[in-house]
Amino acid sequence: MSAAALLDRSADVSAQPAWLNTILKGDCVASLDKLPEKSVDVIFADPPYNLQLDGDLHRPDQSKVDAVDDHWDQFESFAAYDAFTRAWLLAARRVLKPNGTIWVIGSYHNIFRVGATMQDLGFWILNDVVWRKTNPMPNFRGRRFQNAHETMIWASRDQKAKGYTFNYEAMKAANDDVQMRSDWLFPICTGGERLKDENGEKLHPTQKPEALLARVMLASTKPGDVILDPFFGSGTTGAVAKRLGRNFVGIEREQGYIDAATARIASVTPMASEDLATISGKRAEPRVAFVSLIDAGVMKPGTTLYDSRRRWAARVRADGTLAVGDIAGSIHRVGAQVQGFDACNGWTFWHYERNGGLTQIDELRRIARLGMERAGA
Amino acid sequence: MSAAALLDRSADVSAQPAWLNTILKGDCVASLDKLPEKSVDVIFADPPYNLQLDGDLHRPDQSKVDAVDDHWDQFESFAAYDAFTRAWLLAARRVLKPNGTIWVIGSYHNIFRVGATMQDLGFWILNDVVWRKTNPMPNFRGRRFQNAHETMIWASRDQKAKGYTFNYEAMKAANDDVQMRSDWLFPICTGGERLKDENGEKLHPTQKPEALLARVMLASTKPGDVILDPFFGSGTTGAVAKRLGRNFVGIEREQGYIDAATARIASVTPMASEDLATISGKRAEPRVAFVSLIDAGVMKPGTTLYDSRRRWAARVRADGTLAVGDIAGSIHRVGAQVQGFDACNGWTFWHYERNGGLTQIDELRRIARLGMERAGA
DNA sequence: TTACTCATTGAATCACTAG
DNA sequence: TCTAGTGATTCAATGAGTA
Numbered sequence: 001m002s003a004a005a006l007l008d009r010s011a012d013v014s015a016q017p018a019w020l021n022t023i024l025k026g027d028c029v030a031s032l033d034k035l036p037e038k039s040v041d042v043i044f045a046d047p048p049y050n051l052q053l054d055g056d057l058h059r060p061d062q063s064k065v066d067a068v069d070d071h072w073d074q075f076e077s078f079a080a081y082d083a084f085t086r087a088w089l090l091a092a093r094r095v096l097k098p099n100g101t102i103w104v105i106g107s108y109h110n111i112f113r114v115g116a117t118m119q120d121l122g123f124w125i126l127n128d129v130v131w132r133k134t135n136p137m138p139n140f141r142g143r144r145f146q147n148a149h150e151t152m153i154w155a156s157r158d159q160k161a162k163g164y165t166f167n168y169e170a171m172k173a174a175n176d177d178v179q180m181r182s183d184w185l186f187p188i189c190t191g192g193e194r195l196k197d198e199n200g201e202k203l204h205p206t207q208k209p210e211a212l213l214a215r216v217m218l219a220s221t222k223p224g225d226v227i228l229d230p231f232f233g234s235g236t237t238g239a240v241a242k243r244l245g246r247n248f249v250g251i252e253r254e255q256g257y258i259d260a261a262t263a264r265i266a267s268v269t270p271m272a273s274e275d276l277a278t279i280s281g282k283r284a285e286p287r288v289a290f291v292s293l294i295d296a297g298v299m300k301p302g303t304t305l306y307d308s309r310r311r312w313a314a315r316v317r318a319d320g321t322l323a324v325g326d327i328a329g330s331i332h333r334v335g336a337q338v339q340g341f342d343a344c345n346g347w348t349f350w351h352y353e354r355n356g357g358l359t360q361i362d363e364l365r366r367i368a369r370l371g372m373e374r375a376g377a
Numbered sequence: 378m379s380a381a382a383l384l385d386r387s388a389d390v391s392a393q394p395a396w397l398n399t400i401l402k403g404d405c406v407a408s409l410d411k412l413p414e415k416s417v418d419v420i421f422a423d424p425p426y427n428l429q430l431d432g433d434l435h436r437p438d439q440s441k442v443d444a445v446d447d448h449w450d451q452f453e454s455f456a457a458y459d460a461f462t463r464a465w466l467l468a469a470r471r472v473l474k475p476n477g478t479i480w481v482i483g484s485y486h487n488i489f490r491v492g493a494t495m496q497d498l499g500f501w502i503l504n505d506v507v508w509r510k511t512n513p514m515p516n517f518r519g520r521r522f523q524n525a526h527e528t529m530i531w532a533s534r535d536q537k538a539k540g541y542t543f544n545y546e547a548m549k550a551a552n553d554d555v556q557m558r559s560d561w562l563f564p565i566c567t568g569g570e571r572l573k574d575e576n577g578e579k580l581h582p583t584q585k586p587e588a589l590l591a592r593v594m595l596a597s598t599k600p601g602d603v604i605l606d607p608f609f610g611s612g613t614t615g616a617v618a619k620r621l622g623r624n625f626v627g628i629e630r631e632q633g634y635i636d637a638a639t640a641r642i643a644s645v646t647p648m649a650s651e652d653l654a655t656i657s658g659k660r661a662e663p664r665v666a667f668v669s670l671i672d673a674g675v676m677k678p679g680t681t682l683y684d685s686r687r688r689w690a691a692r693v694r695a696d697g698t699l700a701v702g703d704i705a706g707s708i709h710r711v712g713a714q715v716q717g718f719d720a721c722n723g724w725t726f727w728h729y730e731r732n733g734g735l736t737q738i739d740e741l742r743r744i745a746r747l748g749m750e751r752a753g754a
Numbered sequence: 755t756t757a758c759t760c761a762t763t764g765a766a767t768c769a770c771t772a773g
Numbered sequence: 774t775c776t777a778g779t780g781a782t783t784c785a786a787t788g789a790g791t792a
Binding site for chain 2: 115120130139145147162171271277
């Protein structure tokens with residue numbers, strides 16, 4: 001989307017639902033049920049794992065606990081946590097667009113149960129991403145390894161949903177031109193970023209760093225997308241969304257957190273849209289048919305094309321197909337056939353003679369695209 | 378245990394059960410049921426990952442990826458995999474000493490199900506440990522993050538078992554005198570360490586590096602302890618156990634793997650006991666991504682960067698890319714493009730304004746590296 | 755012997771559009 | 774919804790071969 005279109009969209013308030021860029025107060029599942037289905041692009045969830053179990057929770061068969069069987073209580077609390085997890089994930093799934101994705105963050109206390117439940121409900125895991133902390137809390141007793149990371153699960157709505165957003169080229173460019181890995185290094189949230197209450201104590205026990213949320217959104221959303229956070233807490237998701245030109249919806253039960261998050265988000269200045277622009281790879285470029293090069297006169301029928309090492313020579317025909325001996329077809333099919341491969345990118349495989357050397361025909365496609373832009377195509 | 382005591386114990390063959398330092402052939406659960414209860418100190422398990430591949434995958438050069446499609450990795454459903462997991466974990470738990478611990482390694486395909494089942498059965502998770510690979514396989518289609526790690530769960534037999542072995546001081550000493558973290562960096566198993574069959578092909582599709590097993594054993598076992606591996610495969614657990622003066626028991630179904638593992642272990646020379654305390658893992662040079670400077674707040678989106686002679690000015694964007702007019706990309710690509718070169722080291726080419734003069738952004742990288750080294754990057 | 759190029763490979767749940 | 778066609782996509786190591 002161009003910067004101008006983005007501005008238009010922001011200005012057209014009437015087109016936005018009332019819940020956009022607000023915090024819904026109340027229970028997570030009840031609030032999710034009030035949102036329209038298939039209405040958000042990405043969900044970021046940081047669910048609690050130290051649930052205070054309600055007193056009205058009973059064993060399925062009401063039986064007396066055998067004092068020897070000390071697994072019962074454990075099982076009971078796991079079962080309650082699983083039920084809670086299942087309920088909010090189901091409600092969240094209804095709200096997610098078919099090509100939307102969900103991020104859930106957790107530690108070893110809960111992430112395995114959450115991940116298994118996500119799989120059971122049909123979510124399709126794309127990656128598990130490790131947040132490595134530069135400055136984790138030490139292990140004071142010296143009885144375990146220092147717990148220096150948390151785990152995020154990134155999943156699409158279901159297995160066949162392939163159209164999710166992943167800004168591959170931007171992630172790669174940001175990572176010194178090699179693919180972004182599944183292990184990310186960030187400091188924990190401290191200092192000025194950490195919200196404090198009136199006593200100077202930390203407001204929220206698990207406030208996430210904005211850099212973590214920024215990476216999540218830059219990787220899996222576009223400007224103008226809607227990001228839902230069903231456990232909004234101190235509002236990091238909302239603050240980062242606003243800064244990065246995205247829309248948010250928060251759900252939170254406690255008024256104290258809602259007040260703090262509202263003030264926090266109000267003080268955020270959105271970034272200039274030219275700083276939000278992102279690179280996109282060839283996939284986003286308009287398609288060019290090989291035959292249109294012939295139509296435009298930049299490629300003449302009868303021209304001979306070669307692979308980079310002149311192992312094969314092909315003749316361009318008037319209808320935009322190539323011929324090598326008995327083999328004929330598109331630039332891609334013929335390129336694949338002569339090499340004995342299933343597939344081949346003809347644009348980069350075939351070359352034409354220019355100034356005594358060989359030039360990829362992809363160069364001609366680039367020129368054709370410039371012409372298309374001038375024509376406003 | 379002193380070295381002398383260890384020698385005594387090795388000499389007293391009659392005190393050792395017949396199954397010690399052998400590979401039991403057969404089904405995992407059936408073989409476990411034949412072992413006496415509470416007889417092993419540590420279990421290391423590398424169960425099938427239940428990969429669900431859909432068709433072939435080719436590299437950009439059209440070569441086919443040799444994926445794990447072995448029959449032992451095929452399960453009909455999540456329910457079938459869960460039943461399998463539950464069965465072997467239950468059988469393993471009976472064999473484990475009350476103060477014993479268990480390690481299970483997996484990927485996002487299976488580890489969440491395994492972890493939840495472990496909790497259901499009463500195992501008490503001590504840590505989840507991330508194995509970060511220095512040289513993971515890339516994501517060839519550019520549709521996800523590079524899957525650059527696997528996860529290990531380390532758990533005690535139950536919550537109240539506090540007497541498990543954890544060699545805290547040895548781990549700390551091996552890690553430059555700071556606590557060993559839950560994220561470990563090792564290369565995958567290649568080169569001379571990788572077992573080959575008679576055709577020169579990899580013998581086992583998922584052979585683990587010895588360095589990984591060595592750290593597991595140095596952390597959670599003492600010399601003379603018994604380590605059980607119920608999915609023995611190529612026998613890495615046995616080879617490392619012998620080298621480190623520990624005893625092993627393996628369980629494996631396929632005779633081919635048993636033969637190869639037996640020969641492999643026979644060729645291992647045990648380390649001198651006085652050397653056992655001084656081993657540590659390899660460490661790698663930290664690499665800094667430009668975007669991490671933004672994450673850390675030392676570089677702000679919207680900042681203008683210049684080359685040393687201010688011939689070009691570029692704007693830093695939120696996702697870690699640079700923009701000069703229509704040109705956008707990584708610090709390296711943009712530096713190359715404005716100069717008309719094929720390549721450019723953006724770290725030394727671009728500068729930022731400081732105290733009225735220009736400073737290389739490489740200076741910021743040096744600062745970031747100091748922080749990363751502390752995090753064991 | 756050294757330096758360089760080129761081919762190979764590893765636990766992988768790896769497209770998208772037009773008709 | 775299905776089919777056919779286009780065409781996008783890789784990092785770190787090892788090891789063989791060559792200059």
